Amino acid sequence: MIGGSLLSKRNPAFSRLARYVKPYFPWVALTVFASLCVAAIDIVLGKAIERLAEETFGSPVAMIFMVLGMVLVGMPCKFMIKYASAKFSVSALKDLRNELVDRFGDLAMSSVERRFTGDLVSRLTNNTAVLQNFFIQHFANLFYLPVVFIGALTLLLLTSWKLVLSSLVLMPLGIVLAALLNKPIQSYSAQLQEKISELNVVAQDAIGGIAIVKAFNMQAAFLKKYTLIMDEVIRQGLRMEKRYAAITPIGVALFSTPIILVIAYGGYLIAQGELSAGGIVLFLYLITFVLQPISMLPTMISQVKEAAGAAQHLFEALDWPTERKGQMNLPVRPTAAPVRFEAVTFSYDGETKVLDRISFQVNEGETVAIVGGSGGGKSTLFKLLCGFYEPEPEGGIIEVFGRPLSDWDPAELRARLSLVSQESYLFPATIAENIGYGRTDATREEIVEAAKAAHAHEFIMQLPQGYETPLGERGGGLSGGQKQRISIARAFLKDTPLLLLDEPTSALDSHSEALVQSALKSMMGGRTVLVIAHRLSTVRQADRILVLDQGRIAESGTHDELLRHNGVYSKLYVQQFAAAEDEDTGGLDRSQAARRGERGLQAGVR
Numbered sequence: 055m056i057g058g059s060l061l062s063k064r065n066p067a068f069s070r071l072a073r074y075v076k077p078y079f080p081w082v083a084l085t086v087f088a089s090l091c092v093a094a095i096d097i098v099l100g101k102a103i104e105r106l107a108e109e110t111f112g113s114p115v116a117m118i119f120m121v122l123g124m125v126l127v128g129m130p131c132k133f134m135i136k137y138a139s140a141k142f143s144v145s146a147l148k149d150l151r152n153e154l155v156d157r158f159g160d161l162a163m164s165s166v167e168r169r170f171t172g173d174l175v176s177r178l179t180n181n182t183a184v185l186q187n188f189f190i191q192h193f194a195n196l197f198y199l200p201v202v203f204i205g206a207l208t209l210l211l212l213t214s215w216k217l218v219l220s221s222l223v224l225m226p227l228g229i230v231l232a233a234l235l236n237k238p239i240q241s242y243s244a245q246l247q248e249k250i251s252e253l254n255v256v257a258q259d260a261i262g263g264i265a266i267v268k269a270f271n272m273q274a275a276f277l278k279k280y281t282l283i284m285d286e287v288i289r290q291g292l293r294m295e296k297r298y299a300a301i302t303p304i305g306v307a308l309f310s311t312p313i314i315l316v317i318a319y320g321g322y323l324i325a326q327g328e329l330s331a332g333g334i335v336l337f338l339y340l341i342t343f344v345l346q347p348i349s350m351l352p353t354m355i356s357q358v359k360e361a362a363g364a365a366q367h368l369f370e371a372l373d374w375p376t377e378r379k380g381q382m383n384l385p386v387r388p389t390a391a392p393v394r395f396e397a398v399t400f401s402y403d404g405e406t407k408v409l410d411r412i413s414f415q416v417n418e419g420e421t422v423a424i425v426g427g428s429g430g431g432k433s434t435l436f437k438l439l440c441g442f443y444e445p446e447p448e449g450g451i452i453e454v455f456g457r458p459l460s461d462w463d464p465a466e467l468r469a470r471l472s473l474v475s476q477e478s479y480l481f482p483a484t485i486a487e488n489i490g491y492g493r494t495d496a497t498r499e500e501i502v503e504a505a506k507a508a509h510a511h512e513f514i515m516q517l518p519q520g521y522e523t524p525l526g527e528r529g530g531g532l533s534g535g536q537k538q539r540i541s542i543a544r545a546f547l548k549d550t551p552l553l554l555l556d557e558p559t560s561a562l563d564s565h566s567e568a569l570v571q572s573a574l575k576s577m578m579g580g581r582t583v584l585v586i587a588h589r590l591s592t593v594r595q596a597d598r599i600l601v602l603d604q605g606r607i608a609e610s611g612t613h614d615e616l617l618r619h620n621g622v623y624s625k626l627y628v629q630q631f632a633a634a635e636d637e638d639t640g641g642l643d644r645s646q647a648a649r650r651g652e653r654g655l656q657a658g659v660r
């Protein structure tokens with residue numbers, strides 16, 4: 055069928071889409087069948103009306119009943135087109151959506167990190183909505199329009215080819231002129247849509263960044279921006295309406311004049327005896343079925359293109375690289391060090407080395423602090439350990455619990471480590487659920503135990519709904535410290551032998567900070583910990599400190615050893631940690647630190 059081939063042969067995206075539609079083939083067949091029935095009824099009705107007009111059917115009453123009968127049969131067919139197309143498209147797109155959501159969970163970090171969340175969500179919602187609309191509104195037309203066009207045109211040519219010829223010249227002319235008149239409206243409408251999206255962006259920014267907007271007293275600036283665009287929207291809208299009002303009568307005239315001319319010509323042909331009265335009735339009824347497909351052709355083409363674009367966009371997302379699956383249940387070497395890096399080199403883009411021949415080992419129960427300037431590669435180290443990224447095969451060896459990273463199934467690896475990041479990500483769910491994500495089979499008692507260990511139980515119990523308190527987006531409704539403690543409780547519940555900790559540096563009040571620190575401290579006990587350290591107290595307590603500088607391990611040792619070494623750490627200490635000196639117990643005083651820092655700088659350390 056023309057429609058079918060238009061959909062599948064030319065477009066790889068459509069033929070791929072067809073795989074999702076295939077399981078619902080009976081509903082597709084029903085849609086096509088009902089469309090063809092409607093096309094047939096429309097044509098046969100023309101013939102019946104002609105006979106009625108010519109009174110050649112015998113009893114006009116019987117004829118009227120027949121016409122009404124056909125109209126009545128047409129109604130369930132039209133219903134069936136909508137219902138069956140909705141049925142197969144909703145089901146097929148549900149399967150596609152499920153696959154996409156499933157795929158999003160498996161996406162490689164490299165597929166996600168550089169994309170906007172909006173892009174992922176838009177593929178899932180907008181693109182599927184475009185396809186849904188296409189299937190329900192336009193799919194049946196791909197079958198109905200060609201059939202009705204060919205049927206009506208054949209019948210009309212048999213009735214009076216002269217009239218067909220004259221109307222095919224005159225009527226499309228009217229349609230084209232009316233469309234030309236409408237063209238500026240299309241561009242006005244596009245501009246209007248653009249302005250409306252601008253308006254939405256401003257509103258979204260103002261709502262999304264409400265805290266900053268308020269803190270910087272930017273409300274007036276935003277309001278001004280908003281009203282300026284709003285004025286433009288109104289101006290544009292009015293301009294469009296004015297144009298509409300002006301051209302509607304002209305459009306009607308342009309559209310109806312050719313029809314009047316054709317009727318007049320038809321009258322002339324009747325007078326000449328070349329056409330019967332029934333013939334002109336048949337003609338007036340059927341000509342719309344010839345003209346409609348012609349006038350709808352551009353719309354149909356653009357609809358097909360739009361749907362193809364949406365499908366392509368969706369399948370692109372399905373083709374984004376996913377994480378590899380590893381072997382499950384491989385034995386762990388219990389005596390091996392929990393973490394070992396050997397000459398690890400890593401680059402995100404294949405060019406710039408973010409880690410350069412890094413080698414170190416973390417033994418069981420050890421706490422190793424990683425320090426270094428911004429962009430030194432600290433977070434990248436964690437991303438590798440979590441299996442979010444992997445070095446190239448020749449990029450060294452990473453072993454976790456004695457097994458090379460490449461052997462691990464990512465999910466199995468992550469089940470053995472907990473990551474507590476600086477920004478505590480909480481989900482729009484209850485507090486209990488947020489902690490429970492640490493281990494999905496945890497009982498309420500275990501969740502409460504974890505919350506107690508993380509010093510979160512007390513404040514949770516003070517909330518009116520306690521553990522059942524629903525959290526807003528990103529944990530809205532809780533303080534920074536409270537959010538941190540919920541994240542720590544989640545990690546407590548997960549109870550893994552290896553802990554990757556990016557120490558929170560967000561401005562917590564001193565009480566909250568003390569609670570978070572003490573929660574972290576109790577979690578670190580008895581575990582192997584790699585901590586990106588931002589606090590002097592943590593660095594001091596670490597068994598070893600690795601100083602990461604521009605992707606290399608510049609120094610390694612204890613706090614005192616490194617200070618004595620008077621190198622990168624010494625300088626970093628002055629820059630980052632000395633300010634906290636007063637708050638910490640028994641360390642260097644600031645002037646001593648500064649002096650050591652100076653020596654570090656003099657020694658030529660960057």
Ligand SMILES: Nc1ncnc2c1ncn2[C@@H]1O[C@H](COP(=O)(O)OP(=O)(O)OP(=O)(O)O)[C@@H](O)[C@H]1O
Pocket residue numbers: 167168402403408426427428429430431432433434435
């Ligand atoms: N997803 C990514 N794609 C490409 N480059 C990245 C990506 N993530 C980080 N980088 C780059 O890698 C380098 C190291 O970044 P990383 O986040 O590991 O540093 P860091 O030591 O944790 O820094 P900070 O202390 O500021 O968080 C930086 O130059 C950064 O721009």
